[in-house]
Amino acid sequence: MIGWLFRRSADAVATALVAVVVLVLLVHLLPGDPLAVLIGEREVDAAQRAALAASWGTDQPIWIAVGHYLLSLGHGDLGLAMSENRPVTTILLERLWPTLLLGGLTLVIDFTVGLALGLWSALHPESWRARLIGALTVVGYSLPSFVLGMVLVSVFAQRLPWLPPAGLADLTLPLDAPFAATLVDRLKHLVLPLASMVIATIAVPLRQQRSAVMGTVTQPWVLAARARGVSPAAIAWRHCWRPALTPVVTLLGLWLPMLVGGAVFIEMLFNWPGIGSLIAQATASRDIPLVLGAGVLLIVMVQVGSLVADILYRVVDPVQRDQ
Amino acid sequence: MKLQTKVGLGLLGLLALLAMVGPFVTVDPDAQLDLLHGTLQPPSLSHLLGTDEFSRDVLARLAHGAGISLGVGLIAVVVAALLGMAIGLWAGDSEGMAGKMLRRVINLGLAIPRIVVLLVLLSAIGAVPIWLLAVVLGMTGWPAMARLVRGETLRLRTAQYVSAAQALGATRARILWRDILPGALPPLLVAATLGIADAMLLEAGLSFLGLGAPPPAASWGGMLLESRSVMAVAPWMVLAPGLALVAATSAATLLGDALRRRLQPDVT
Numbered sequence: 001m002i003g004w005l006f007r008r009s010a011d012a013v014a015t016a017l018v019a020v021v022v023l024v025l026l027v028h029l030l031p032g033d034p035l036a037v038l039i040g041e042r043e044v045d046a047a048q049r050a051a052l053a054a055s056w057g058t059d060q061p062i063w064i065a066v067g068h069y070l071l072s073l074g075h076g077d078l079g080l081a082m083s084e085n086r087p088v089t090t091i092l093l094e095r096l097w098p099t100l101l102l103g104g105l106t107l108v109i110d111f112t113v114g115l116a117l118g119l120w121s122a123l124h125p126e127s128w129r130a131r132l133i134g135a136l137t138v139v140g141y142s143l144p145s146f147v148l149g150m151v152l153v154s155v156f157a158q159r160l161p162w163l164p165p166a167g168l169a170d171l172t173l174p175l176d177a178p179f180a181a182t183l184v185d186r187l188k189h190l191v192l193p194l195a196s197m198v199i200a201t202i203a204v205p206l207r208q209q210r211s212a213v214m215g216t217v218t219q220p221w222v223l224a225a226r227a228r229g230v231s232p233a234a235i236a237w238r239h240c241w242r243p244a245l246t247p248v249v250t251l252l253g254l255w256l257p258m259l260v261g262g263a264v265f266i267e268m269l270f271n272w273p274g275i276g277s278l279i280a281q282a283t284a285s286r287d288i289p290l291v292l293g294a295g296v297l298l299i300v301m302v303q304v305g306s307l308v309a310d311i312l313y314r315v316v317d318p319v320q321r322d323q
Numbered sequence: 324m325k326l327q328t329k330v331g332l333g334l335l336g337l338l339a340l341l342a343m344v345g346p347f348v349t350v351d352p353d354a355q356l357d358l359l360h361g362t363l364q365p366p367s368l369s370h371l372l373g374t375d376e377f378s379r380d381v382l383a384r385l386a387h388g389a390g391i392s393l394g395v396g397l398i399a400v401v402v403a404a405l406l407g408m409a410i411g412l413w414a415g416d417s418e419g420m421a422g423k424m425l426r427r428v429i430n431l432g433l434a435i436p437r438i439v440v441l442l443v444l445l446s447a448i449g450a451v452p453i454w455l456l457a458v459v460l461g462m463t464g465w466p467a468m469a470r471l472v473r474g475e476t477l478r479l480r481t482a483q484y485v486s487a488a489q490a491l492g493a494t495r496a497r498i499l500w501r502d503i504l505p506g507a508l509p510p511l512l513v514a515a516t517l518g519i520a521d522a523m524l525l526e527a528g529l530s531f532l533g534l535g536a537p538p539p540a541a542s543w544g545g546m547l548l549e550s551r552s553v554m555a556v557a558p559w560m561v562l563a564p565g566l567a568l569v570a571a572t573s574a575a576t577l578l579g580d581a582l583r584r585r586l587q588p589d590v591t
């Protein structure tokens with residue numbers, strides 16, 4: 001197990017490094033002036049431009065630029081953002097927690113409520129409630145989160161002024177406001193983006209869990225358990241659900257990066273200051289160091305997600321563990 | 324035929340009708356301004372889905388957008404499936420170093436989030452023609468397909484009928500083409516049908532960020548972007564393209580499920 005974990009981690013690190021190199025090459029090979037975001041509308045003569053290029057390293061050949069980037073990445077330094085003149089790492093850290101808050105809560109709800117509903121509808125496949133859940137999941141699966149978000153904003157923020165339409169917090173709220181008031185304000189801002197994310201994504205784990213459990217309910221060991229007089233709850237819990245957990249674990253690994261990637265549109269719609277909106281804004285303003293930094297963060301999250309999934313996979317599946 | 328399949332086919336038929344007949348019935352949305360009655364008219368008999376802020380007929384734009392959305396979805400998936408099929412077959416059939424390298428290439432493709440590549444590429448290209456957007460969507464969608472085909476190829480390579488073909492002296496190319504590819508095709512077809520929904524959603528999302536086809540192209544995502552500033556007074560401008568998008572992606576999902584039941588009865 002330790003040897004496997006070591007090999008698997010080394011593989012993840014290697015893949016992430018090559019992915020970072022590909023990303024840096026991709027961004028550097030793009031057409032357009034990399035200094036445009038710095039210069040803007042100002043008049044700049046050739047000497048000043050050359051000085052700028054030298055200080056930002058954009059005059060170097062591509063392989064040197066890639067090498068420099070990897071070296072500073074080794075020191076945990078992602079350079080300065082062009083549009084804000086602050087370290088990219090500082091900006092990423094600022095933007096990380098709103099994304100983790102929104103994505104993490106979505107993850108928790110998807111994988112508790114979603115799995116429970118999937119299990120339940122697999123155990124009662126003919127009931128009208130299960131059919132309703134099935135129909136709703138097809139719609140939910142196809143529903144783009146940002147379209148749902150727009151409808152929710154138009155109903156619950158514009159028609160009925162119950163909830164704020166965008167942002168992370170009410171900026172007019174005084175800093176020394178009581179804790180309860182701050183909390184309520186934060187929660188109010190969270191409701192609409194969270195609802196849009198959950199409704200648009202919960203169908204995937206639900207469908208996966210339902211079809212996996214459907215595969216186990218017909219197994220002979222379930223029939224044997226029923227014949228032994230095991231209670232229906234224990235059958236559902238121990239004999240149907242346990243073996244149907246592995247495909248869900250695989251999904252969990254894909255989920256972590258998907259929540260960040262899929263959150264791009266939701267974060268843009270709700271002005272949510274997270275990683276998704278950061279990368280969209282940074283590409284729009286061609287802030288290359290910031291685009292690269294956010295890209296590196298996402299690449300790392302992909303690898304961490306699949307590593308965690310592989311470890312969990314071994315935990316839930318005894319056959320895998322013993323090999 | 325199951326009810327779900329009928330609903331999927333029905334939705335697809337409606338959208339295809341809208342895409343093919345719509346533009347002829349409703350005239351060019353840019354020429355058909357109705358400024359006499361002001362802008363942002365609610366739905367009425369003369370404008371079944373209302374008009375937008377330039378007083379263009381929303382139904383006419385929706386019909387033009389149907390062609391764009393369905394076309395982008397189809398082209399993107401065909402490009403992704405062909406690339407994925409070629410790389411997946413090659414990776415699954417190669418022994419030793421080449422096979423390992425190709426497996427790494429596929430993993431690398433999966434390691435870089437698709438949305439990052441799309442954002443970088445599209446913002447660099449600038450104003451993107453709609454066919455190029457479709458091709459770029461396809462070029463970023465191949466790794467998942469390649470992984471699927473590689474797995475199937477590895478599985479089928481040890482099948483008895485493949486050994487039999489080898490024993491009869493069939494060439495490697497012939498075995499790949501005649502014996503392995505047909506076996507790997509059903510799961511690829513299912514994944515491609517489901518992938519149409521993903522491609523359409525991505526197209527709409529990217530257009531919503533202003534990275535899709537530039538105006539006045541009537542892509543559904545672009546219509547959603549334009550409706551954002553007026554959605555408090557003109558909800559029909561959100562609902563029309565939003566519901567059309569849901570109908571199109573639901574159709575792809577339902578038909579993908581139907582294909583899976585038909586082609587892979589053992590996998591549910």
